[in-house]
Amino acid sequence: MLIVICLVIGAWSLVIPAFALSINIDPSNIKVVLKPGETKTGEILVQNFGGTKIKVKAYTEDWVYAPDGSKTFIRSGSSVYSCSSWIKLDPASFELAPKEDKKVKYSIIAPNNASGGHVSVIFFEAVIDRYEGIAVSGRIGTIVYLDTEGDIKRSGELKDLVIEASEEGSPVSLNFSFVNNGNSHISAQPNIKIMDGGKMIIEKKAKNINTLPGDTKSSMIKIGEPLKEGKYKAQVEISFDGKTLKSQSDFTISKSAQK
Amino acid sequence: MNKFRLIIILCLLSCILHLPAFTLQAAGSITAVVTVQGTFNLMVNTDSFDFARLTPGQTGGMSRSEGVEVAGTSSGENPWYLKVSAEKPLTSGDNTIPNENFTWHGTSEGTGDWSGTQEKSLADPNVAAYMSSAEELDQVKKVINRFDFMLHVPEDTKPGEYSTTVKFTMTE
Numbered sequence: 001m002l003i004v005i006c007l008v009i010g011a012w013s014l015v016i017p018a019f020a021l022s023i024n025i026d027p028s029n030i031k032v033v034l035k036p037g038e039t040k041t042g043e044i045l046v047q048n049f050g051g052t053k054i055k056v057k058a059y060t061e062d063w064v065y066a067p068d069g070s071k072t073f074i075r076s077g078s079s080v081y082s083c084s085s086w087i088k089l090d091p092a093s094f095e096l097a098p099k100e101d102k103k104v105k106y107s108i109i110a111p112n113n114a115s116g117g118h119v120s121v122i123f124f125e126a127v128i129d130r131y132e133g134i135a136v137s138g139r140i141g142t143i144v145y146l147d148t149e150g151d152i153k154r155s156g157e158l159k160d161l162v163i164e165a166s167e168e169g170s171p172v173s174l175n176f177s178f179v180n181n182g183n184s185h186i187s188a189q190p191n192i193k194i195m196d197g198g199k200m201i202i203e204k205k206a207k208n209i210n211t212l213p214g215d216t217k218s219s220m221i222k223i224g225e226p227l228k229e230g231k232y233k234a235q236v237e238i239s240f241d242g243k244t245l246k247s248q249s250d251f252t253i254s255k256s257a258q259k
Numbered sequence: 260m261n262k263f264r265l266i267i268i269l270c271l272l273s274c275i276l277h278l279p280a281f282t283l284q285a286a287g288s289i290t291a292v293v294t295v296q297g298t299f300n301l302m303v304n305t306d307s308f309d310f311a312r313l314t315p316g317q318t319g320g321m322s323r324s325e326g327v328e329v330a331g332t333s334s335g336e337n338p339w340y341l342k343v344s345a346e347k348p349l350t351s352g353d354n355t356i357p358n359e360n361f362t363w364h365g366t367s368e369g370t371g372d373w374s375g376t377q378e379k380s381l382a383d384p385n386v387a388a389y390m391s392s393a394e395e396l397d398q399v400k401k402v403i404n405r406f407d408f409m410l411h412v413p414e415d416t417k418p419g420e421y422s423t424t425v426k427f428t429m430t431e
Binding site: 019020021022023024025026027028029045049050052066067068069070071072073121123125133134135136137138139140141143207 | 296297298299300301302303304305306307308309310327328329330333335337338339340342349384385386387390408422423424425426427428429430431
């Protein structure tokens with residue numbers, strides 16, 4: 001019996017890769033509302049779950065949205081919506097032994113002339129000193145969203161709805177754009193509806209569309225369900241901050257040429 | 260008969276001794292509080308790799324045949340993204356190999372969007388290597404991605420030991 005247990009444990013250890021670096025943070029985002037001149041403080045828990053001592057460097061960077069919806073990180077202070085220079089971290093560098101954790105204090109100080117929405121990221125970068133060849137490091141970030149109290153305008157425009165549809169059995173796609181013309185970050189929830197006459201036959205929620213002020217995000221949502229020959233109406237709804245924007249368009253599915 | 264009585268007395272005593280001490284007191288309640296910590300975790304299975312010896316004009320893979328495994332886990336509500344970048348071009352003294360020549364591809368065990376099926380250059384910081392799926396967020400699932408790096412050494416590259424830092428970034 002003991003031999004079987006040892007064999008199982010041995011096989012399991014071969015299957016599960018050993019991770020040289022394992023860093024955990026909590027929270028992974030911070031949302032704050034501050035008046036101009038006000039300060040907000042808090043803590044981020046940083047944990048070394050790995051089996052090696054690591055050096056951790058805490059610092060801020062700016063970010064913008066990449067076309068694929070991920071964030072592109074840029075030097076602190078290079079974005080007009082940056083609040084990176086308003087963030088102070090203590091400690092900014094430290095060591096963590098295996099299984100050790102540290103609470104890093106942050107202070108966000110809104111300047112007296114603060115206005116609109118701002119973003120930043122607090123990175124915790126883990127470095128293992130000893131290496132040969134090309135070094136590998138990992139960093140994990142807490143995204144910061146800051147709104148200036150009394151000066152936030154969340155507004156957007158839904159435009160350019162185009163339906164790509166042809167014949168029975170072919171995929172139907174809804175293409176549209178969302179423009180953030182407010183002054184803060186927007187995370188909008190798209191919802192699409194397909195109507196046959198007055199009856200709704202398909203309703204589908206899509207992934208949130210995230211934008212910074214001035215961003216235009218183009219989206220394409222595919223309808224998986226096949227539609228029969230006929231006339232339909234497609235409606236796109238985008239909801240954020242208690243508002244819903246709507247756009248609709250008629251489209252026709254023709255008879256399949258294969259029949 | 261005496262034996263029988265003795266057994267009954269012992270049984271009764273045993274029952275009394277095993278009764279909880281507070282049963283005769285008025286019923287009360289206690290509040291149990293637990294703080295469940297959030298998980299937002301990045302794991303990398305090596306601190307370095309190399310390409311061994313390459314000659315100008317040659318393209319080669321990393322010596323580490325098993326690649327670099329990078330895992331992410333999140334208990335948050337928002338999708339998480341994994342990116343890979345090089346801190347600077349591969350450098351040896353004043354000589355460099357531009358990051359356009361430093362590429363990666365690989366495989367993912369996740370159900371999210373993996374962009375490593377085709378070779379990608381480390382010169383492009385905009386593309387996420389992996390974006391988590393809704394299912395992985397619901398299940399707080401650990402997703403393991405495997406990266407294989409390739410290097411093309413341009414013909415005009417000067418001899419030397421070139422190094423840089425490859426950085427994996429995980430955020431929402």
